[in-house]
Amino acid sequence: MTGHSSAIGPGLRIVASRRLQTPVCYYEDEADRRLVTVVGTWPIGASSYYAQLREIIADRAAQGAAVHYERDLACPPEDEERATADEGRVLEQLARAVILQDRRAGEIGGWVDRRRGLQPSDGWHGHDVRASELVRLAGLSEMQPVAEGACRRMAWPDGAWWGPPRYRLAVVGAARRAARRRFGGRRLPGEHHPALLGYRAGPAIDALNAGTDLVLVWDVEVLPTLCPELARNCWRSRICPRCAVA
Numbered sequence: 001m002t003g004h005s006s007a008i009g010p011g012l013r014i015v016a017s018r019r020l021q022t023p024v025c026y027y028e029d030e031a032d033r034r035l036v037t038v039v040g041t042w043p044i045g046a047s048s049y050y051a052q053l054r055e056i057i058a059d060r061a062a063q064g065a066a067v068h069y070e071r072d073l074a075c076p077p078e079d080e081e082r083a084t085a086d087e088g089r090v091l092e093q094l095a096r097a098v099i100l101q102d103r104r105a106g107e108i109g110g111w112v113d114r115r116r117g118l119q120p121s122d123g124w125h126g127h128d129v130r131a132s133e134l135v136r137l138a139g140l141s142e143m144q145p146v147a148e149g150a151c152r153r154m155a156w157p158d159g160a161w162w163g164p165p166r167y168r169l170a171v172v173g174a175a176r177r178a179a180r181r182r183f184g185g186r187r188l189p190g191e192h193h194p195a196l197l198g199y200r201a202g203p204a205i206d207a208l209n210a211g212t213d214l215v216l217v218w219d220v221e222v223l224p225t226l227c228p229e230l231a232r233n234c235w236r237s238r239i240c241p242r243c244a245v246a
Helices: 047-062 075-082 085-105 131-138 140-154 162-184 194-210 220-232
Strands: 005-007 011-016 019-029 037-042 044-046 066-074 110-115 127-131 214-219 235-237 242-244
Touching: 019 162, 019 220, 037 047, 037 220, 044 047, 047 066, 047 085, 047 110, 047 214, 047 242, 066 085, 066 131, 075 131, 075 242, 085 110, 085 131, 085 140, 085 162, 085 194, 127 131, 127 194, 131 194, 140 162, 194 214, 194 220, 214 220, 220 235
Parallel strands: 037 214, 066 127, 066 214
Antiparallel strands: 005 011, 011 019, 019 037, 019 235, 019 242, 044 110
């Protein structure tokens, strides 16, 4: 596909204004030749997209690499019980958005959400992203619009013909905003919040101390924080192919 393309560092790329691509970045330790494969993922996409990612991950795991991955948003009930009334309402909305995404993704032909498309294999090391921690770090003013907007985009009446195409457009719109931020685009609430990105990238950076080859499977929005950290610690980038989301 030809046309305009844009990207944020090693992150999401838009081709011809609508096709989404995510990167697979390879980093080599210049001292001991360890290899780290960073697999960027998008939360919803074609089944074939996740199958392609699984093939890449399985190939590296078969060569002895340890696989660490970022779990999708966790909203345990006990976190709501400990929250203030306002925090509890935001956490409840975030939990509803997780359920709705799983349900609505299947209404778009050939699409699935990441939970279904990229289910972990035995031996993978999962790292939680807790909704309560996102609210604590970013604050209610940042996370409340995120929660409300996510639910609103997916809350169409069952059977409504206009729901799935509208949701598809919302997914592409979120990707376009991510690409524009590289060029000074306005940051919406919750998007690329520095504290949130630092929290989410932390477990991947900690895994670098394992002393083995690694596969780091992380949401693509975290990669512009994670990949520069690898470069700063003398990890040399080798190649960066891209996988089409849909």
